[in-house]
Amino acid sequence: MLRQIIQHLEIATRGRGFYDLTDQVAGILEKSGLKTGVATLHLQHTSASLLIQENADPEVRRDLERIFSRLAPDGDPIFQHTAEGDDDMPAHVRTALTAVNLSIPFERGALTLGTWQGIYLWEHRRHAHRRRVTVHLLGE
Amino acid sequence: MLRQIIQHLEIATRGRGFYDLTDQVAGILEKSGLKTGVATLHLQHTSASLLIQENADPEVRRDLERIFSRLAPDGDPIFQHTAEGDDDMPAHVRTALTAVNLSIPFERGALTLGTWQGIYLWEHRRHAHRRRVTVHLLGE
């Protein structure tokens, strides 16, 4: 019979970079006992993202930082919203260019992620932040 | 017991810019009587986006316009698809760089949005358009 659970993750970031959430989400799924269904993740912020990306070579994540820093450079004079620092508006742009929610089906009690896929919180601010992610599971 | 509802919003835009849908979606949720579940929003167009972004300083949205105009400039000679005007293809690019669907869990009858998150329809065409959004709620 279909049922749902909803939980929240609190992630303490240490500034700009990628934080792997895959095991935490898989852990919530395992504890739920649900075998088939869909997981919905929502990040409650607008200066960080949820991203599914390559989980093998860490150079991929460093290259993503480099190219996004080119697409939306810190301190770019195009930005007027600078009250919180020169990484504030670039963080909003990186969030707009990626996403704050993900929907991932699961079966046999496991997320249907590919071999090389990890679920990341991508912190875009240079300082440490506390980030909150809603995890909703619906299935049977 | 789990149940679902599906409704459609019609949004009359007045050209390029952000249109806040947060209250309309929250209103549908409230009327549904559902307390816990997931909301799925889908925009039925390819030259506008659904975006969760900062709802406080309007300068953030103006900066987003500026940077996206740099990433995909109106009238850029790279574009061949120009039949509908020089903002046509940039609108498709902005849509590809953002999203047309969102999935947001809710609990206690409220979307689990962060304090600074609003749900926006981002119109990318310079002229007024009528835009259609499907709102699907599943929960109990």
Add this chain to the structure above:
Amino acid sequence: MLRQIIQHLEIATRGRGFYDLTDQVAGILEKSGLKTGVATLHLQHTSASLLIQENADPEVRRDLERIFSRLAPDGDPIFQHTAEGDDDMPAHVRTALTAVNLSIPFERGALTLGTWQGIYLWEHRRHAHRRRVTVHLLGE
């Protein structure tokens, strides 16, 4: 009564470009007999995307290729992760800039896509690949 089904699509790509999945997803929906609900699609890779885009003029897709090639050029010296070729890291960037999952409500047995919307697998690698997409349907 609400029920769900989960299936997998295998897509053989012939290198960079757009592959229309709309009919395959609509076919799974039709066979399921479900009339109202939500479809969740997840691509199990990090160098290709799922994208809803214009399905009429193929020039739109060619323009998308051109602008994404400018945003993340093959062989750009900014990239360190080049082991699999000069289109490897640009493929990850294109994936980050778009999405690997989509959530689309359906009613009366049809996806609530707009007239001009198609569901595409966007292959970002220049060589042929086999791509796997999870299709989850939940509804009644």
